[in-house]
């Protein structure tokens with residue numbers, strides 16, 4: 001049967017969750033609402049398709065949770081499906097279009113952008129429905145599988161679910177934005193902060209302390225440990241907890257917006273070598289303007305290959321800056337395999353409503369890109385700086401998200417910057433961060449790098 005590209009896209013993602021059975025799939029019928037249903041006695045599986053998104057989603061109980069379903073023309077029916085005496089399965093709501101809407105980014109089709117040319121959380125459906133922490137698409141897929149399972153039971157056909165990770169995957173990553181706390185420019189910036197010309201990261205007294213220390217280090221060449229060159233400590237910590245993380249490196253492209261190092265700096269080259277030799281992954285952190293400039297991402301990709309001796313597999317855009325599908329088209333065209341940018345900067349959670357890797361979709365050309373998205377679940381800056389809920393709030397939110405992810409065997413993807421571990425900036429963070437990692441690991445996830453996740457999902461797909 002020939003499906004439209006949209007339907008094919010959803011069905012291929014559904015197959016991450018069950019051992020797709022060809023005999024069952026051959027019974028799938030996608031029926032526009034208001035059109036004539038197939039013969040009532042024919043044992044087919046009917047997916048109704050709706051064109052219009054509901055103003056108020058219909059609330060359907062899935063896995064004992066009230067889940068907003070975006071497309072439906074039978075809002076009064078509360079059950080997921082009906083199975084009649086002929087063994088015909090009819091879904092009561094349009095889970096297909098609801099899934100496509102979130103996964104493919106239709107939900108983000110707006111001209112409104114924030115000051116960095118990004119899609120804003122406040123313009124999102126999750127904000128409107130107050131559900132950033134619910135992986136809606138995973139629930140929609142669960143609803144479909146509950147129906148398919150009942151159909152298979154009725155017709156004595158085999159049905160088997162599968163999940164990506166036994167418990168969940170823990171994908172820890174670091175954006176290496178800043179590496180030198182005491183470089184002269186940072187020290188001079190403290191003067192600007194003290195004079196009120198720039199926002200302060202620390203209190204007044206602490207800013208004076210660091211200005212003083214910076215002067216000692218730079219003028220009198222005092223040896224002081226640099227709090228942003230903390231890689232030995234982080235590597236040691238992660239190794240001791242059995243964590244393998246991914247580190248994204250940012251080339252200095254724009255003098256103020258990007259890093260203050262070049263990818264070719266000897267100490268960066270050596271750091272990448274050390275990390276990869278220790279089994280960690282090094283990837284690319286596309287610069288601010290690389291988000292909408294193919295030449296820039298191409299240049300940085302090639303430079304990374306030159307210094308690391310291998311092409312980067314994954315990338316995250318600096319500032320989580322995605323200016324539109326062009327960002328991903330460019331990533332695809334230079335040869336990147338996965339992106340790990342898609343979270344709302346202002347709020348952690350499930351921007352595409354999904355806690356599995358998925359293929360990005362080009363709505364303008366109606367085509368699935370050959371580029372994986374491993375959705376970013378939480379950037380530490382979202383709860384700490386945007387939402388200002390403190391370390392306790394971050395902890396609570398992380399475990400709430402993990403609870404959802406664990407339900408589906410998905411990936412919890414956490415970004416923590418190496419430059420955001422100073423107690424003077426976030427009191428208590430130096431003790432909090434190891435404890436957070438330890439508590440996550442005590443839930444027995446599989447610690448994986450981005451590259452390993454792609455290997456795992458591709459292998460899972462071969463089985464079907």
Ligand SMILES: [Zn+2]
Nearest residue numbers: 175177318319
């Ligand atoms: Zn960055």
